[in-house]
Amino acid sequence: MRILLINPNTSRAMTAKIADAARGVAGPGVIVDAVCPSVGAAAIESHTDEIAAAAAVVELIAADRDGSDPADAYVIACFGDPGLDAARELVEVPVIGIAEAAMHLAAVSGRHFGVVTTLSRTLGRARDLVSRYGMERACVSLAATGIPVLDLEETGSLAFETIAASSAEAAASGADVIVLGCAGMADVCAELTARVGVPVVDGVAAAVGMASGMVRMGLGTSKRDEYARPPRAFVAGGPGARGARDVPPRVFAGGPGATSDAPGPSTPPHAAVSTKVFA
Numbered sequence: 001m002r003i004l005l006i007n008p009n010t011s012r013a014m015t016a017k018i019a020d021a022a023r024g025v026a027g028p029g030v031i032v033d034a035v036c037p038s039v040g041a042a043a044i045e046s047h048t049d050e051i052a053a054a055a056a057v058v059e060l061i062a063a064d065r066d067g068s069d070p071a072d073a074y075v076i077a078c079f080g081d082p083g084l085d086a087a088r089e090l091v092e093v094p095v096i097g098i099a100e101a102a103m104h105l106a107a108v109s110g111r112h113f114g115v116v117t118t119l120s121r122t123l124g125r126a127r128d129l130v131s132r133y134g135m136e137r138a139c140v141s142l143a144a145t146g147i148p149v150l151d152l153e154e155t156g157s158l159a160f161e162t163i164a165a166s167s168a169e170a171a172a173s174g175a176d177v178i179v180l181g182c183a184g185m186a187d188v189c190a191e192l193t194a195r196v197g198v199p200v201v202d203g204v205a206a207a208v209g210m211a212s213g214m215v216r217m218g219l220g221t222s223k224r225d226e227y228a229r230p231p232r233a234f235v236a237g238g239p240g241a242r243g244a245r246d247v248p249p250r251v252f253a254g255g256p257g258a259t260s261d262a263p264g265p266s267t268p269p270h271a272a273v274s275t276k277v278f279a
Contacts, residue, residue: 003212004035008040035060076095112177116178186205
């Protein structure tokens with residue numbers, strides 16, 4: 001089984017980190033490849049960034065689907081779940097957003113959960129997703145730490161303490177479970193659980209577990225009505241597009257700790273398809 005993990009921002013360091021988190025829970029027989037666009041948003045922290053992220057998601061999935069070894073499932077590693085609906089139109093296999101997966105798993109782990117995320121300007125999108133996924137009764141708090149996404153490329157002690165304090169406040173206010181509201185927080189999940197004393201859900205791990213489970217169950221994306229193939233083929237580019245078809249995605253090949261800078265082949269044949277990403 002092969003899962004393609006898509007980080008919609010251009011950070012190589014963050015892509016490598018979330019790939020490690022995903023591989024840690026993937027289980028035997030599951031290969032996790034991770035990609036990020038070469039051109040686009042450096043971090044997803046605004047509605048404008050989310051447009052670029054959604055375009056990146058669609059292009060990277062389209063490129064993988066048209067390759068020689070398309071993935072058995074796709075995970076969108078951004079808590080805004082950008083491009084999720086469009087991605088599901090493109091393929092019949094599972095496509096999982098990390099916010100969707102984390103909220104559903106948290107609702108199974110406890111009656112109530114709290115979300116701890118990055119900047120306060122992202123809280124509106126988080127509230128939208130709580131409503132979309134039918135979690136209004138389960139979600140009892142949404143908290144912003146004020147930490148920019150790119151500060152989480154390497155989660156230092158100061159960032160961890162800030163996240164831990166917000167998580168403890170959420171637990172004190174009635175959250176049985178904490179949902180981490182950014183893929184860049186994936187590496188602090190276990191330590192936070194020990195610190196706060198309630199289960200902490202990392203959306204990357206949750207989405208990989210859900211995706212692999214669906215593949216084993218033979219469950220894919222319904223092609224009836226809304227998620228049927230688009231009536232017109234997806235064409236990259238258009239007004240305002242930047243980049244060219246000779247700009248490849250950044251690919252992080254399978255294997256523990258592997259990155260595009262690691263020795264040996266870093267770009268598997270199936271991912272050699274070039275892509276263009278909107279700025």
